[in-house]
Amino acid sequence: MYAYDELDRTLINERVEEFRDQVRRRLSGELTEDEFKMLRLQNGVYLQLHAYMFRIAIPYGTLSSKQLRRLAHVARRYDRGYGHFTTRQNIQFNWIKLAELPDALADLAEVGIHSMQTSGNNTRNVTSDQWAGVAPGEIEDPRIWSELLRQFTTLHPEFSFLPRKFKFAITACAHDRAAIKIHDIGLRLHKNAQGETGFEVLVGGGLGRTPFIAKTIKPFVHGRDLLSYVEAILRVYNQYGRRDNIYKARIKILVHELGIEKFASEVEGEWRAMGDSALTLDDTVIEEIRSRFSYPRYEKLPHMPEELRLAARDPLFERWRRNSVSTHKMQGYAIVTLSLKPVGGPPGDASADQMDAIAELADKYSFGEIRVGHEQNLALPHVAKRDLPALWKALDKIGLATPNVNLVSDIIACPGLDYCSLANARSIPIAQELTRRFANHDTAGLIGRLHINISGCINACGHHHVGHIGILGVEKNGEEFYQITIGGRADENAELGALIGPAVPYREVADVVEDIVEAYLALRERPDELFVDTVKRLGVEPFRERVYATR
Amino acid sequence: MPLVKNARIVTDIFVQVPDGAELPDDGAVLVSATRFLEDPETLLARPGRLGVVWPNNRVVDDLVPFLDRLAVVALAFPTFRDGRAYSQARLLRERHGYDGELRATGQVLRDQFVFMLRAGFDAFETKKQSDAEAFAVTAKRYSVFYQPTGDGRVTALNRRMQQRHSESAGQ
Numbered sequence: 001m002y003a004y005d006e007l008d009r010t011l012i013n014e015r016v017e018e019f020r021d022q023v024r025r026r027l028s029g030e031l032t033e034d035e036f037k038m039l040r041l042q043n044g045v046y047l048q049l050h051a052y053m054f055r056i057a058i059p060y061g062t063l064s065s066k067q068l069r070r071l072a073h074v075a076r077r078y079d080r081g082y083g084h085f086t087t088r089q090n091i092q093f094n095w096i097k098l099a100e101l102p103d104a105l106a107d108l109a110e111v112g113i114h115s116m117q118t119s120g121n122n123t124r125n126v127t128s129d130q131w132a133g134v135a136p137g138e139i140e141d142p143r144i145w146s147e148l149l150r151q152f153t154t155l156h157p158e159f160s161f162l163p164r165k166f167k168f169a170i171t172a173c174a175h176d177r178a179a180i181k182i183h184d185i186g187l188r189l190h191k192n193a194q195g196e197t198g199f200e201v202l203v204g205g206g207l208g209r210t211p212f213i214a215k216t217i218k219p220f221v222h223g224r225d226l227l228s229y230v231e232a233i234l235r236v237y238n239q240y241g242r243r244d245n246i247y248k249a250r251i252k253i254l255v256h257e258l259g260i261e262k263f264a265s266e267v268e269g270e271w272r273a274m275g276d277s278a279l280t281l282d283d284t285v286i287e288e289i290r291s292r293f294s295y296p297r298y299e300k301l302p303h304m305p306e307e308l309r310l311a312a313r314d315p316l317f318e319r320w321r322r323n324s325v326s327t328h329k330m331q332g333y334a335i336v337t338l339s340l341k342p343v344g345g346p347p348g349d350a351s352a353d354q355m356d357a358i359a360e361l362a363d364k365y366s367f368g369e370i371r372v373g374h375e376q377n378l379a380l381p382h383v384a385k386r387d388l389p390a391l392w393k394a395l396d397k398i399g400l401a402t403p404n405v406n407l408v409s410d411i412i413a414c415p416g417l418d419y420c421s422l423a424n425a426r427s428i429p430i431a432q433e434l435t436r437r438f439a440n441h442d443t444a445g446l447i448g449r450l451h452i453n454i455s456g457c458i459n460a461c462g463h464h465h466v467g468h469i470g471i472l473g474v475e476k477n478g479e480e481f482y483q484i485t486i487g488g489r490a491d492e493n494a495e496l497g498a499l500i501g502p503a504v505p506y507r508e509v510a511d512v513v514e515d516i517v518e519a520y521l522a523l524r525e526r527p528d529e530l531f532v533d534t535v536k537r538l539g540v541e542p543f544r545e546r547v548y549a550t551r
Numbered sequence: 552m553p554l555v556k557n558a559r560i561v562t563d564i565f566v567q568v569p570d571g572a573e574l575p576d577d578g579a580v581l582v583s584a585t586r587f588l589e590d591p592e593t594l595l596a597r598p599g600r601l602g603v604v605w606p607n608n609r610v611v612d613d614l615v616p617f618l619d620r621l622a623v624v625a626l627a628f629p630t631f632r633d634g635r636a637y638s639q640a641r642l643l644r645e646r647h648g649y650d651g652e653l654r655a656t657g658q659v660l661r662d663q664f665v666f667m668l669r670a671g672f673d674a675f676e677t678k679k680q681s682d683a684e685a686f687a688v689t690a691k692r693y694s695v696f697y698q699p700t701g702d703g704r705v706t707a708l709n710r711r712m713q714q715r716h717s718e719s720a721g722q
Contacts, residue, residue, distance in 0.1 A: 007707040011695040019694055022662065028683065038632055039662055121632065151697040151707065157669035158641055160633025193605070238638045239610075271644065278699035278706075288711050 001064055001369060002147050003292050004112040011154070012109045015116055021045050022101035027099065029237035042122060044090075045101060045286030046113030049421050054079075054096040055118040056108060060146040060170070061089040061372040065359035068370055070111045070546035072355035078104045083355070085340060087374045087412055088167065089127045090118055094419050103261055120159045121249075122355070123234075128170045129177045130373035133295070134381045136329045140197060140466040142172035142189050144290050145226065148281065152227050159234045164249035167206075167233070170199075174492065179374055181205045181214045181494035182466055184251050185233065190220075197223040197292075203233060203263070204255030207460035212252040213494050215260045217267060217407035223286065228279040232271035235474030236263070247426040296367035296382050301332025306384070319441065320392055323403035334385050337365075338378040338395060339402040339410065343439045346428045347413045357398045362419035365391050374490075375451075376412055377405060407444040408452060408517065409435040410462060416473065417480075423456035425473025425480035425506070430454055433510045438517075447517060449533045453488075466490035468532045469516060470497045471509060480506040486516060486543055487535035498540045501548045512547055553683035555675040556652070558690060560683050563676075565602050565623060575599075576661035581625060584609060587617075595620050604656065607635035611642055618649045623674075637670045644671030645701035661689045669700050 004012075019039075026036040040046075044055040056071070071091055075083045078100050079093040084094055108114060118125055126149045133141040149168055152157070161167075169178040180186030186202035198220045205214025221229045233251075240258075242248045255263045258516075275390065279301045311317045326335040338358065340348050350358070358378065361369045366380035373379060378400075383391060395401040404410050411434060414420065416427030431454055438444050453467025457474075458538035464470035470485040481503040488497030504512050517531075523542055524534045535543065554563040567581040568574055574582075579600040584694060587594060589602045592600055602623025605614060614624065626636035636655070643649040654674040655667050661682040667675065668690060675705065677683040696704045704715075 005711070007695045011693070011697070011707075014693050014695065018662075035631070035660060036664060154697050155666075156698055157691070158637040159634070160666055161632055161637065234637050243633060243635075284712065287709055288708065288715065359553055396721040 001062060001294050001518060002059075002143065002289075003294065007111065007290065009109070012112070012114045012116070013106075015043075015114065015155075016102060016105045019105060023102055025044055038120060041120035042117060043101075043105070045096075045098075046119060047421065048094065048419050050416075050419070051095045052098055052101070053419070054093045054101065054104065054115060055086070055090050056092075056113060056115045057118050058089045058091060058113070058372050059126055059150050060132060060143050061130040061374075062132075062143065063370040063372060064111070064483065065362040065368040065370065066356050067111045067113050068359040068362070070108060070113070072359070074104050074107060075352040081353075082349055082351045084346070084415065085350065085376050085378070087376060087414075089130075089372050089374065090125055091372075092125050094121045094415070102290055105549075116154060117160075120167070120456050121162045121164050121513075122164055122166065123156065123162070124167045124322060124355065126150045126153065126168045126170070126184075126339065127178055127374065129173060130371040130379055131177060131326070131335055131381065131386070132172065134189040134328050134330075134333075134335055135173050135177075135328050137173060138329070139172045139189055139191060141293070142170045142187075143293065144286065145187070145189065145199075145223070146170050147289055147293075148227065148286070149230070152230070152279075154268070156234075158231075159238055162234070162238055163243045164251075168230075168253065174500065176490075176492040177373065177492075179463070179466070179490040179494070181492075182207055182211075182463065182490055183214060184449060185230065186214045187226075187511065192220055192222075199223070199226060200204040201229065201233075204252040204260070206250050207463055207465045208250070209247050209458045209460075210253065210256075211460070211465045211496050212256060213496065214252075217260065217264045224281045224283075226275055227281060228277045229271055231277075231279055232267050232274060233528070236266045236270055240266070258262035290417040292524075296369075298330045298333060298437075299384070301384055301386065303331050305332070307389055311392075315390060317392055319445070320396075320401050320403040321388060323407070323441075323445070324401070324405045325388060328382070330382075332385055334383050334388060336380045336383045336388070336391060337373075337405045338380065338400045339405050340377050340400070341404055341410050341435065342399050342402050343435045344432050345435070347411050347431050350378070354398050354400065357394075361391060361394055374412075375406075375410065377410070403441050404435075404444055406449045406451070407438075407441075408447050408450045409444055410436045411452045411454060412467065413437065413454040414456050414461035416454070416462075420461075422459055424458075424475040425456050425482065427454045427456040427462060427471075429475060430471060430473075430482070430506075430509050434513060437510050437514055446527070447521065448528070450517070451489075452513065463490060464488075465496045466494060467497060468535075470511060471513075474503060476503065482506065482509045484512055484516070485507075486540060487532060489532050493518070500540055504551075508551075512551075515547045516543055519543050521545075552676050552678060553680055554654075555677065555683050555686045556673065558687045560664055560686075565600075568606070577603045579622065581623060584614070588613060591617055602652070602654075605639065607633065607639060611639050611647070614643075615647050618643070618647055618651070621649075621651055623652040623654055624649065625654040626672075626675075628655060628663075629659055631658045631663060637666065640667070640670040641700060642671055661685045664689045665693050669696065669698075669704065670700050671701055
């Protein structure tokens with residue numbers, strides 16, 4: 001965990017006071033709605049269909065139990081008793097009142113969390129691997145660098161009014177859980193031949209109306225140059241990114257229009273002109289940030305404790321363990337994913353009571369730490385294996401032990417037309433129906449890893465382009481229709497899915513998905529050939545034939 | 552529109568002269584970039600101080616050879632959402648060493664003052680009188696800064712390093 005110091009605390013308190021003044025000026029009419037809009041967006045406040053929506057950043061997906069309890073408090077005190085975890089390590093509250101927002105922010109500031117820059121045309125919450133610091137094989141903890149970037153991007157005087165929003169993601173593992181290739185800047189931590197830490201820098205990824213997979217702009221930027229190199233990219237973008245058309249304003253369009261070589265040479269020129277800037281990080285500065293992270297004091301524990309051996313006789317426990325428990329870098333410990341995808345529930349939602357209960361379990365079993373992943377699930381990152389049976393029972397009681405992590409019912413979905421003023425179609429009821437269709441966890445287990453992503457409009461908050469099965473809501477003559485793609489993925493081999501056929505009406509979506517899954521089961525070469533691999537091997541055609549033959 | 556300089560509302564001694572209109576014989580004037588670049592030497596030789604209003608979609612490189620003879624560079628914010636002039640300001644101050652007046656014009660609200668100060672602006676033509684009046688208070692709203700810029704404010708990282716240094720020196 002990163003511990004805020006007096007300076008970090010002062011800054012967010014100053015931000016809260018500034019926002020309090022802005023809300024006061026809006027309520028008194030001193031600020032027009034147009035003027036206020038940008039200011040509230042920079043504080044994570046959207047105007048949705050029914051009310052203001054309030055988005056809070058969970059930088060690089062790390063939360064303390066104290067912070068989670070405070071989120072539960074905000075849900076209860078200022079909202080309707082629940083929150084929604086998003087695909088970018090944020091949490092959203094959907095029913096907040098404008099006049100109460102400054103107080104909610106002040107309550108959050110007390111535990112070192114805020115909503116700065118969770119919307120608006122600025123640098124957004126820096127996201128990372130939710131298993132950072134605990135994943136086996138990780139090169140080093142990417143959160144040190146995420147925190148350096150968080151500070152660098154917070155209230156940046158030059159880049160707070162960019163052409164469009166701007167998102168960073170960092171990974172330090174061979175397997176990318178942070179989806180860096182669909183970010184404006186993706187950073188892959190690795191070491192050079194001298195053993196020094198640096199980053200492969202990717203640029204111009206993003207979904208939305210014009211999806212692109214990010215391209216490598218520089219294979220190795222030394223860690224000490226990370227901030228200056230990023231500043232060079234942002235400066236080129238700030239000056240040359242398009243501002244004439246909101247749909248062409250993301251950096252991906254600039255990179256696409258210039259071509260990656262030309263864009264890279266512009267950045268290189270800017271970076272060289274900056275010379276040895278004040279942004280160059282010397283080792284002591286990096287150490288200073290590193291020293292603010294605390295790590296658990298792990299015990300020396302056996303690989304296979306007696307408690308686990310005994311619990312293995314219970315098939316329900318075993319099914320959950322095999323699905324939701326992952327290998328930890330420390331022997332005797334495990335990473336436990338908490339599915340926020342119960343059968344029939346809206347993906348990513350957690351009630352205030354659940355949040356409080358998770359905080360308590362984190363204190364008891366995970367050194368007070370919770371993680372949030374872009375798949376809209378939570379994780380307890382440091383659970384002693386001997387505690388797994390007890391933890392499972394406790395999670396099951398609060399509805400958080402659904403053994404469907406990474407399976408077909410572990411659906412990523414945006415809020416859709418039920419909440420969002422941008423949406424063309426509903427997302428949540430589609431997800432709910434699909435979880436009911438695939439409610440049998442043994443069947444889901446046989447199907448294997450399969451990510452379904454649903455977006456209620458082309459803005460792609462549900463990342464449908466990179467779902468193994470992607471579902472996009474569109475509007476046709478006042479009716480909800482859905483385009484379905486297959487073969488997308490968001491990991492280190494990121495790809496955009498391909499359209500399987502004409503859009504289908506709302507009532508047919510679940511049937512089509514079932515048909516796709518059945519086609520896969522018939523087409524796969526062997527049981528462990530994953531859905532995406534079958535699509536990769538055979539292409540869309542055999543799926544199209546089977547699914548549309550009878551339609 | 553009110554002009555704020557040195558944290559006070561001041562009278563603007565510069566007269567903005569539209570393209571094509573005749574320049575007064577003396578006195579301080581502001582001219583457009585187009586007019587300036589057509590014949591910079593004649594304009595610079597004219598008695599009276601000269602300022603240039605520079606658009607935010609033109610690289611500042613063309614202005615660089617003349618910087619030490621200009622009294623004002625005015626950068627434009629056509630809307631407060633358009634942040635190109637922040638980059639121009641930093642380049643003028645930090646890379647090209649411009650030390651004359653750097654003026655923010657256009658849609659300038661109090662909520663941008665801190666960003667603008669940090670980017671190197673020292674004069675602000677605000678849209679609203681109330682924002683101009685609020686300058687002194689608003690400019691002091693923040694005391695912690697994460698990024699190094701040319702304005703000389705000490706960054707949080709540097710303050711931490713100083714603190715660490717003094718702690719270890721005291722041991």
